[in-house]
Amino acid sequence: MSGANTYTWTTGSSLNVISVTPTVSTSYSVIGANSFGCQNSANATINVLNTPIITINTPSTSVCFGYTMMVTANGASNYSWSTDATTNTTIIQPFSNATFSVVGTNGGSCSDTAFLSLTVLPLPSVSASVSNTMACVGQSITLNASGSIA
Numbered sequence: 001m002s003g004a005n006t007y008t009w010t011t012g013s014s015l016n017v018i019s020v021t022p023t024v025s026t027s028y029s030v031i032g033a034n035s036f037g038c039q040n041s042a043n044a045t046i047n048v049l050n051t052p053i054i055t056i057n058t059p060s061t062s063v064c065f066g067y068t069m070m071v072t073a074n075g076a077s078n079y080s081w082s083t084d085a086t087t088n089t090t091i092i093q094p095f096s097n098a099t100f101s102v103v104g105t106n107g108g109s110c111s112d113t114a115f116l117s118l119t120v121l122p123l124p125s126v127s128a129s130v131s132n133t134m135a136c137v138g139q140s141i142t143l144n145a146s147g148s149i150a
Contacts, residue, residue: 004032004040022046052076054104054114062119068093071116076104094120124148 007016010029020028027045054075063069072089073079079088082101092100099117126147135141 005035006033049108049110051110052104052106052112054112056114056116062121064121065123073102078105
């Protein structure tokens with residue numbers, strides 16, 4: 001014969017299965033007793049890991065079409081970006097409005113996710129014209145720039 005008929009946890013519970021939510025690493029003890037009055041005890045330790053808090057540092061939440069931007073995540077020791085980058089700093093180049101995410105962990109199963117929404121700004125339309133495409137040395141030529149916002 002083995003196993004206990006009654007259980008007493010350090011939490012005060014007398015159930016054989018209990019649920020706990022520790023905020024710090026904690027050791028729990030249980031005493032089990034059988035029908036003969038014999039008792040034995042056991043311990044269960046839960047190591048609580050700190051959950052990282054991830055932030056994203058970026059020079060702006062807008063970027064010009066086709067431009068690149070360096071962004072940096074902080075708060076963890078391991079990173080995984082939605083762009084497949086695995087370093088805390090990555091370069092992104094969106095061609096349309098987009099949201100990027102990064103998951104950070106501290107080597108355990110605890111993680112946090114941060115999001116960055118970027119607006120892609122249109123490039124202006126620019127054209128250049130010249131009064132004459134050929135010139136003699138020292139001859140003055142007029143250049144003209146014009147454009148509009150797309």
